[in-house]
Amino acid sequence: MDKEFVPHIKFSSLSDIYPELSLPSQITRYKKLIDSFEKLYNRKPKFIARSPGRVNLIGEHIDYAGFGVLPMAISRDVLIAVDTIHEGEENDMKVRVANVLNENYPPRNWKYEGKEKIVEIEVKEGISEWGNYPKSGYKGIVQHSSLDKPKGMYLLVDGNVPPGAGLSSSAAFICSVCIATCSSNDVKLTKKEIVEIAIEAERSIGMNAGGMDQTASMFSLKDHVLYIQFLPSLCATPTKLPSTNPPIAFVIANSLITSDKIVTAPTNYNLRVVETKLAAHHLGQCLFNKPCENLKQVSDLYSNSIEVTIENLIKLLDYIEKVYENNHDGFTLDELSSLLNLNQDEIKDKFLSRFPVKAEKFQLYKRSKHVFEESSRVLKFYELCSKSEARGSIFEELGNLLNESHKSCKELFECSCDELDDLVKICLDGGAVGSRLTGAGWGGCTVSLIRENEIDKFINFVSEKYYNVRFSHLSHNDLENFIFATRPGGGAAIIENL
Numbered sequence: 485m486d487k488e489f490v491p492h493i494k495f496s497s498l499s500d501i502y503p504e505l506s507l508p509s510q511i512t513r514y515k516k517l518i519d520s521f522e523k524l525y526n527r528k529p530k531f532i533a534r535s536p537g538r539v540n541l542i543g544e545h546i547d548y549a550g551f552g553v554l555p556m557a558i559s560r561d562v563l564i565a566v567d568t569i570h571e572g573e574e575n576d577m578k579v580r581v582a583n584v585l586n587e588n589y590p591p592r593n594w595k596y597e598g599k600e601k602i603v604e605i606e607v608k609e610g611i612s613e614w615g616n617y618p619k620s621g622y623k624g625i626v627q628h629s630s631l632d633k634p635k636g637m638y639l640l641v642d643g644n645v646p647p648g649a650g651l652s653s654s655a656a657f658i659c660s661v662c663i664a665t666c667s668s669n670d671v672k673l674t675k676k677e678i679v680e681i682a683i684e685a686e687r688s689i690g691m692n693a694g695g696m697d698q699t700a701s702m703f704s705l706k707d708h709v710l711y712i713q714f715l716p717s718l719c720a721t722p723t724k725l726p727s728t729n730p731p732i733a734f735v736i737a738n739s740l741i742t743s744d745k746i747v748t749a750p751t752n753y754n755l756r757v758v759e760t761k762l763a764a765h766h767l768g769q770c771l772f773n774k775p776c777e778n779l780k781q782v783s784d785l786y787s788n789s790i791e792v793t794i795e796n797l798i799k800l801l802d803y804i805e806k807v808y809e810n811n812h813d814g815f816t817l818d819e820l821s822s823l824l825n826l827n828q829d830e831i832k833d834k835f836l837s838r839f840p841v842k843a844e845k846f847q848l849y850k851r852s853k854h855v856f857e858e859s860s861r862v863l864k865f866y867e868l869c870s871k872s873e874a875r876g877s878i879f880e881e882l883g884n885l886l887n888e889s890h891k892s893c894k895e896l897f898e899c900s901c902d903e904l905d906d907l908v909k910i911c912l913d914g915g916a917v918g919s920r921l922t923g924a925g926w927g928g929c930t931v932s933l934i935r936e937n938e939i940d941k942f943i944n945f946v947s948e949k950y951y952n953v954r955f956s957h958l959s960h961n962d963l964e965n966f967i968f969a970t971r972p973g974g975g976a977a978i979i980e981n982l
């Protein structure tokens with residue numbers, strides 16, 4: 485996978501990316517985008533950069549702790565129609581970006597400002613500025629490739645990954661900008677290099693991102709889920725779901741509670757990242773007299789191996805029960821200071837300075853327990869997928885893992901919310917064998933495991949019990965955007981010959 489490049493595919497070969505069901509509507513969408521581009525800029529797009537969102541089947545909030553996760557790309561994606569400005573044309577280093585949803589995302593533009601600055605990005609705490617996403621991706625590529633005359637571009641964005649829904653709209657957007665910038669400038673980077681740049685780009689605008697979303701967006705393969713390991717180095721293994729009769733299906737349902745992670749990061753996402761790092765530091769000190777950087781490193785040192793095994797995770801879980809026997813509800817900064825043998829300034833400097841974080845107490849026990857248990861669930865899920873012969877109980881076995889994952893997100897990682905819990909319960913009542921929040925949480929979507937022949941019945945049930953009760957003003961058309969079955973789609977690509 486180290487030598488894989490972003491595929492360039494013809495418009496007529498879109499079926500390489502989209503599962504059959506969603507193909508006709510996608511073709512119409514592409515044509516509309518090309519049309520709008522011509523109307524807006526009075527020129528034709530040269531190509532379309534396309535990166536998908538993803539649904540994480542299992543392995544929540546463990547990517548940044550270094551443990552493996554199991555997402556798959558969905559058909560929803562961010563398309564960017566692109567034309568490159570040639571040297572000598574007017575404003576040949578200017579980038580213009582507009583969105584088909586003009587009202588929410590008004591046009592932005594910028595000019596290359598030299599090797600040092602490249603482009604000014606203003607990040608205000610608690611404010612999400614949409615123009616920062618394309619700027620950060622552009623900047624990442626220009627910087628990495630040391631371009632001194634990056635080409636100007638006309639960009640028109642059409643994204644249909646719902647934002648703030650845990651389906652990784654942000655990563656899909658940044659990945660699309662990255663591949664658009666590469667293609668415009670004839671820069672040839674591997675998928676892996678682009679993933680690394682896209683992760684850093686998202687960090688530069690305020691999210692202390694893990695690497696799952698960018699990897700899933702770049703590496704996913706149609707009809708496969710992706711087992712992603714991060715350490716010792718990034719490794720993405722596509723694997724098929726067990727073949728069963730009826731087939732396994734996944735339905736995504738949006739709670740319609742939007743969680744803008746950039747806005748809530750200091751008390752939610754970025755705080756969780758810090759808590760897992762504090763736990764790694766502390767457990768490393770207790771076990772080996774040496775602070776660790778992440779919880780995967782704790783597991784490696786504990787087992788003397790870089791391979792993560794269920795047996796070892798169980799031993800670690802026993803261990804943390806003893807270490808945090810007397811503290812299940814968190815440490816104040818003062819208490820942390822004596823626990824870690826660092827003064828408060830050292831803690832602030834090491835853990836709380838790059839990304840602002842606000843907390844009265846830092847939870848080490850609950851967060852590390854979630855991370856180790858969730859990692860073992862990922863291993864079990866992956867093992868069930870890897871077996872060629874599916875057992876009769878496969879639905880229940882997979883479903884239970886999803887249910888346990890949700891419980892842990894709710895109780896230990898505290899990243900659920902009332903609406904998500906309600907929605908999960910309704911999904912289970914409606915016939916799901918397993919259901920859980922997916923993505924960062926605090927709102928956003930659930931993913932449910934369903935027998936394929938029960939999809940319609942399931943969707944009707946959830947629509948009636950959740951959407952009609954809480955959001956009775958929604959039309960039938962809206963509903964199709966909020967609750968839909970999904971199949972594993974392909975990853976990022978440049979679409980040519982429009």
Ligand code: NG1
Nearest residue numbers: 544545650651652693694696923924
């Ligand atoms: P979403 O909710 O899609 O933004 C975020 C992180 C992931 C991962 C999940 C939780 C970014 C870009 N994405 O996903 O890396 O940590 O939360 O499992 O930070």
Ligand code: MG
Nearest residue numbers: 652653654655
């Ligand atoms: Mg995101």
